[in-house]
Amino acid sequence: MDGTLVDTEPYWMAAEGELVESFGGTWTHEDALQLVGSGLWEAAKVFQRYGVDLPDDEIVAWLTERVREQLEEHGVPWRPGARELLQALREASVPTALVTMSIRSMAEDIVAAIPFDAFDLLVTGDEVAEAKPHPEPYLTAATQLGVAIGECLAIEDSPTGLASAASAGAVALGVPNILPLDDAPHHLLWPTLDGRTPADLAAAFITARTKTKTDASSGIDSEEETA
Template sequence: MTPALPAAVLWDMDGTLVDTEPYWMRAEGELVREFGGSWTDEDALQVVGAGLWEAAAVFQRAGVDLDADTIVARLTARVREQLAQHGVPWQPGAQALLKSVRDAGIPTALVTMSVRSMAEDIVAAIPFEAFDLLVTGDEVAEPKPHPEPYLTAAERLGVAIGDCVAIEDSVPGLRSAASAGTVAIGVPHMVPLDPAAAQVIWDSLDGRTVDDIARVVASARETA
C-alpha cells in the first residue's frame, strides 16, 4: 500500500528543530535585570512560543523601558550572538527526520515566530537544502497562536492546509497549527502540551522517520 504522505511538512523552529529556548531565557533575563527587574524561569515559560512583539509587552510590564521593536531587536541579537559563540543546539533526531522528509520529496516550510535573520542563521547551519520557504514572525500580521503563519506557509507552497503536517513544541504553536487545519504533531519540550490539540504527541523526534509521519497522516484520514 502506498504510504499516506503529507502534501508538506511545516516545522516550528525554537524548541522543535533547535533547542534555543535556554538562549532566549538567558537573553530575556539579562535584558530585564538591566532595567532593575526580576525574571525567573517561570516568567520565561509564559512567553515560550509567543510572538516576539506580543512578548515585548510582557517585558515592558517587567520594567524594560524600551519600545517593542527595540526589545525584539535586542533579544534577537543576543540569541544570535549565543548561536555564533556556542553553535546551533539541534534537538535530538530533528535533522535526521528533516532529511528523511526531504529525501522523500516532500515540500517543507519553516514556520517560526523568530525574525527572518535568525531563522536564516539556523537554516544556513543545516548541511542540506532543508526548506522550500520560511515564514517568520516579522512577516505575518498575526503571530501564533493565530492560524495565519501556517495558513501562509500552505498558501505559498501551493498545497491544501488539511494535507499538511505541522510539528510543534509549544502551546501557542500547537494551537496555531491545529486551528489552521494541519495534522499536528506535538513534541513537548519546555512546557507540557494538551493531547487534545494534536493528532499525536511524541516524546521526541529521535529515531523518527518519514514513515512515522505517514502513519500519523493515515490515522488522521481514518478518523476524519
C-alpha cells in the same frame, strides 16, 4: 524552529532575564515559560510591563542579537532526530516549510547551519500580521507551498504552536521540549523525533485524519490524542 528544530529556548530565556534585570526588574523561569512559542512583538509588550523602557522593535532586536551571540559562542543545539528526519523528508521530495515566530534573519542563520537544502520556504514572525497561536502563520505556509492546509502536518513543541497549527486545519503533532503538551490542542504526541522516518509521519497523518473523520461521523467535536 526554537524548541522543535533547535534547542534554543534556554538562550532566549537567558536573554530575557538579562534584559529585564538590566532595567531593575525580576524575571523568573516561570515568567519565561509563559512566553515559549509566542511572537516576539507580543513578548515585547510583556517585557514593557516588567519595566523594560524600550520600544517594541528595539526589544526584539536586542533579544535576537543576544541569542545570536550565544549561538556563536556555544554553537547550534540541534534537537534529537530533527535534522535527520528533515533530511529524509527532503530526499523523499516532501515539501517543507519552516514556520517560526523568530525574525527572518535569525531563521536564515539557523537554516544556513543545516548542511543541505532544508526548506522550500520560511514563514517568520516579522512577516505575518498575527503571530501564533493565530492560524495565519500556518495558513500562509500552506498557501505559499501551494497545498491545502488539510494536507499538511505540523510538528510543534509548544501549546502556542500546536494551537496555531490545529486551528489552521493541519494535523498537529506535538514533541514536548520545555513544556508539557498533554492539555494543548493536538492530534498526536511523540516523545522525540529521534529514529522517526517519513513513513512514520505518513502513518501519523493517516491515523489523525481517520480519527477526525470517525469523530465527526460520531458527533464528537474535540480530538483526543492518538497513540
